Amino acid sequence: DVKVTQSSRYLVKRTGEKVFLECVQDMDHENMFWYRQDPGLGLRLIYFSYDVKMKEKGDIPEGYSVSREKKERFSLILESASTNQTSMYLCASSRTGIREQYFGPGTRLTVT
Amino acid sequence: GESVGLHLPTLSVQEGDNSIINCAYSNSASDYFIWYKQESGKGPQFIIDIRSNMDKRQGQRVTVLLNKTVKHLSLQIAATQPGDSAVYFCAENIDTGFQKLVFGTGTRLLVSP
Numbered sequence: 070d071v072k073v074t075q076s077s078r079y080l081v082k083r084t085g086e087k088v089f090l091e092c093v094q095d096m097d098h099e100n101m102f103w104y105r106q107d108p109g110l111g112l113r114l115i116y117f118s119y120d121v122k123m124k125e126k127g128d129i130p131e132g133y134s135v136s137r138e139k140k141e142r143f144s145l146i147l148e149s150a151s152t153n154q155t156s157m158y159l160c161a162s163s164r165t166g167i168r169e170q171y172f173g174p175g176t177r178l179t180v181t
Numbered sequence: 182g183e184s185v186g187l188h189l190p191t192l193s194v195q196e197g198d199n200s201i202i203n204c205a206y207s208n209s210a211s212d213y214f215i216w217y218k219q220e221s222g223k224g225p226q227f228i229i230d231i232r233s234n235m236d237k238r239q240g241q242r243v244t245v246l247l248n249k250t251v252k253h254l255s256l257q258i259a260a261t262q263p264g265d266s267a268v269y270f271c272a273e274n275i276d277t278g279f280q281k282l283v284f285g286t287g288t289r290l291l292v293s294p
Contacts, residue, residue: 073224104284109189111270112225112284125279159224167280168215172224 072096073173075160081179088147090176092160099165101143103127103135106157106175118143150180189268191289200258202288204271207252211273215282216245216256219268228256228269258290266292 076091094101100119104112104127114127116135124135132154136144143162147154157177161170194200206214213232217225231238231245231254238245244257254271268289272282 109286111286114281114283117279117281119279127281128283161224167274167282168213168230169227170225170282172226174222174224 073160073162073171075158075173075176077176078174079177079179081181082147082150083181084151086147086150086180088150088178088180090145090147090158090160090178092143092145092162092173093141094143094162094171095141096162096164096171097140098162098171099140100163100167100170101137102161102163102170103133103143103145104159104161105129106159112159115145150178152180154178155180189287189289191291193291193293194261196261196263196292196294198261200261200265200290200292202256202258202269202290204254204256204285204288205252206254206271206273206285208273208275208283209249209252211275213274214245214247214254215272215274216243216254217270217272217284218265219270219287221267225270261290261292263292263294266290 073094102117103115106112118124118137134146157175159175160173163170215230216228219225229240242259246255268287270287271285275283
């Protein structure tokens with residue numbers, strides 16, 4: 070079974086802090102994705118990566134950056150956390166293509 | 182069906198009933214459409230997809246129907262079980278130079294024993 074793990078299930082940070090969300094997949098997948106999920110808004114793509122050291126902006130990249138130094142790991146960085154970044158963050162990976170993505174359990178981030 | 186906003190549409194059914202979850206999509210150029218299921222406390226899980234040149238595809242207890250004329254997608258679940266209780270998302274692929282999925286806002290399915 071494909072396993073996508075995220076470093077924390079719950080995280081509380083203060084406004085202005087730098088926040089790192091880590092994601093690791095164990096199936097040698099090429100593609101990795103970061104989404105945020107908010108009530109009634111579905112999943113919105115923040116950033117994605119099709120290869121090591123490669124990144125592309127999704128639909129809502131403002132306030133975020135990413136890093137993919139190794140194939141299995143994709144990190145989401147909030148440079149200066151703000152209260153409007155309080156959300157559920159979901160990481161996903163896929164082998165080839167984008168249809169069948171495997172998601173981690175999510176990190177619920179609260180910024181106070 | 183799905184809608185933008187804070188309220189999540191909910192479909193309540195009895196165990197054993199057939200369920201139909203609807204989705205309206207926006208991009209006529211999408212090559213395929215996908216349904217995901219998200220159980221409480223978990224990430225979404227792929228259920229089934231359908232290519233844009235098809236109008237029906239069947240899986241195990243699930244059928245997806247695509248009506249391109251009215252840009253409508255539906256997921257039918259036969260003999261719904263309590264384990265089917267979840268939020269269901271439709272998604273479509275968008276090509277902006279890179280392929281990506283755009284998800285709908287979701288429909289909650291509640292199955293009563």
